[in-house]
Amino acid sequence: MDGRAWMLGWALAVSASASAQETDLSLTAAAADRFAALALKCARQEYPNKLDHVMNGAGEVQSPKVLHPAFYGCFDWHSSVHGHWMLVRLLRTHPDMAKAAEIRAVLDENLAPERIAVEVAYLDQPNRRSFERTYGWAWLLKLAAELKTWDAPEARRWSAALQPLADRIAAAYRDFLPKQTYPIRTGVHPNSAFGLDLALDYAKAAPDPRLEVAILERAQTWFGRDRRGPLAWEPGGEDFLSPCLEEAALMARLLPGNRFGPWLDAFLPGLPGTLVPAVVSDRTDPKIVHLDGLNLSRARALYDLARTFGPRDPRRSALVRAADRHARASLPHLASGSYEGEHWLATFALRMLEARGTGINR
Template identity: 75%
Template sequence: MGVRRGLAAVVMAAAVGAPGAAQEADLALSEPAAGRFAALALKCVGREYPNKLDHVMNAAEEVKGPQALHPAFYGCFDWHSSVHGHWMLVRLLKEHPAMPRAAEARAALDAHLTPERIAGEVAYLDQPGRRSFERTYGWAWLLKLSAELRTWDDPQARRWSAALQPLADRLAAQFMAFLPKQTYPIRTGVHPNTAFSLHLALDQARAAGDATLEALIGERARTYFARDRRGPLAWEPGGEDFLSPCLEEAALMAEVLPRARFARWLDGFLPGLPKGLTPAVVTDRTDPKLVHLDGLNLSRARALYEIAEALGPKDPRRGALVAAGDRHARASLPHLASGSYEGEHWLATFAVQMLAARQALGH
């Protein structure tokens, strides 16, 4: 059974299954499904083309191909997708070390996460005109990868983590330098979204014991968002969104506010959540922007689970939030392996991140 048919078989039961415990189990990441998710990443982490470079050229000699510019993260169409494809492989191996394709996943990580290749990534950032390269979405995914490796008790992971450390340190420092200058948050539904990047970077700050970065992220989140009221959720989604500006903001605030204060803040920001929230409709999965809406369904589901978890098991909103998350998850899970590279190079990462949040409920 191929990757496309195999993934569809794993998740179609989630789309049509009966309610109850069996249906909930369909949203757990099984070992066979982990292998099929890994297969999607393995199709692209070493695939150089097609590629969408974000590249400031300072001279003619800098007209180079993706692998020459980015020796570690050249695949998966663009730099940030390559980074989070590596994160997904690490996450899957941590959860299911004996999954199908495990040996191939380890070999890919071993080939790319070397001191020499990471040094090449750092050298790229050292050139003029690169200060805003992948700011802050790609930065945050790199820190998320670093956090995942730091929290994995595995000999290879420790080696990969050490190799990645210079780049993680560099981007953590760039967060520290940039965030105090960012007077206003970016509230878009695509890559520059500030809340999403802060949420990912917070994982690294906590995993690394970086109290200074953690404190800055908390301060920025409260400064940007603590006074927000009546978020315009009814205006969402935009036609190419893969993030919900309102839900990403709420998921971040769930991390930086105490439970009781967060519950009050949520009442003011998204009263009635999740009333009226329905999965986005994707009309063409070969279109690189329209397929973003599959990512939106997956990221909405993850954010709804995170909000529900932060509110706690006794909050009356919890059941409706989880049910809404499940509806969004099931709307797009069957379409991860669509046969179109426009979605296949990145959507599985959002699915794995979402399933991790689903698994964390009640733990």
Template identity: 65%
Template sequence: MVGRMALVAVLAAGALGAQGVSRETASRFAGHVLVSVDREYPNKLDHTMAGPQDVRGPKDLHPAFYGCFDWHSSVHGHWMLARVLRTHPALPEAAGIRRVFDAHFAPAAVKAEVDYFRSPGHRGFERTYGWAWLLKLQAELRTWDSPEGRRWADQLQPLADAVAAELRAFLPKLTYPNRTGVHPNTAFTLSLALDYAKAAQDGPLQALLTERARAYYGRDRQGPLAWEPGGEDFISPCLEEAALMGKVLPPAEFRPWLEGFLPGLLKGAVPRPAHVSDRTDPRIVHLDGLNLSRARCLREIAAGLPPRDARRKALLVSAQAHEEAALPHVLNGNYEGDHWLATFAVRMMEAPR
């Protein structure tokens, strides 16, 4: 509750409307996530056991990413810590972040993660949401122009290589995209993986991701935005797809595509923030994440329109409403949301405004 009230005070002081994460908010998020990435339990493993020898605890299985309740949340918690340390190097939590990264990105810890990915029975582990976040984390480290950023990137690269190889092998076999509002969403994965491909200057991977995006979504029309949200969504299938295509298509191609895919959105039929009825429920609290990711997508979509395009206003007003509905609840005192929402908040707060 203290975390929530403190964040409300930040909002009241005018944090809303300023692009980027303030030092005060970065410190609050970092302090909380630092505890979570080292918290082994409670934990929800995605783990196939072939025999008694596979009955092992989270830290033994995943010495790099054992905290934050599950593997993918631990990975994107590390991304959030890397992002705020890179943008605010004098954070009070800086020493703690460096300590965690030195331990979790140590060669032995990374090797154990690579071995897990490559071991029999674990094919498809964290496909594709966890893959996407691992590549996003590595993109952050690869573009961090500092000795420690380069060192951590070099240490994590074997795992990024393993994940990228899995993604390259998988996408050509994925005939139909996953259009869900939760983890398997393909548009979300392609978007984060594109960030990695660009940071790593991996032209073949970037070409594959772009080709797959065009193949999956290039002919889409009349997206069913009115059907959203589902009861446990943290991703908007329609808005995430549109934000991805804004990355993939040149502006002259994106605008007519968007007019065909979400014509109502461009006529002012913008979504309203989702209502979160119970923040102690691990699935219902997903809707706080949905409000944050919708706000980000709406701003990214608006950024793909000309600066003087009158249609931008309704998108940005809706984005602001979603932000105001969710941001005060990022740290709500319940681990069901506290272990992951800060990541979505940081991405949202850094979106174009």
């Protein structure tokens, strides 16, 4: 059986179980291998490719791999970056997984110092200030944080190779945040709350106290006085993030419990209310399939919010039930047979499943 047939068979099998509400919502060894297979399938796949590339001259009409030798696969730069994060995370948590050797080979190849040097040089060229700001920046810092907090010889080697790029992006973030007067409250890539959440992991792991202070200040300035978030307006037709839930999940990390509870009550009264999973009508459409990502990221945020309530608080169980509904709506469709979703959804699924394990067991 070839790889595509195997992945489609898995999708059909999981989909059948989902119809009976039996989808496993834990990160099993088998699930880890399946997630890794999706990332590995595109880690070295150069095309199709959607470049975010401002050309400064005719000499910059180059292929994706020439421009971005570390992160040229998985359709676009940011998806390649978070695919590498997922591979690192899975190797760290499942060191004996079947695909461990293949993962190591990809990481050795793509996180080589000479390839990272080209990525740094790209950012240093004119007209690159907004390249992948802030979604790609945040995922690169998340990858760097994962490597920094993993005490293993191979992780230290990859971390050292990646560090010049992490330094470059952390500096760009520190420079940019004070200038961003208003947050971006969108359900797609530029969402400010989502970017701050990932960047905060790096600021703590590096450590980078100046970045951490900048994140805390912007989050409080942007979101500290928010009231009655328009959750009923969500989702938009191509969202893969919930603006309201991403903001709430970020503030749950930043505010002490005695302040977060009142803030959440004022911002999202009655949560989760009647929140229902998004309907994905066409998984071959690159924008509509975003809604699978929305279901997975909503679930992750809801699990994070559930963790802020005590085990006997009815709001905790209500949030977990809502999150489970969202997870089961899209988890069976990661390997749909369409590259539009296959190149990125597993990363969102992994974060969601890990949040579930933390959110309902503590």
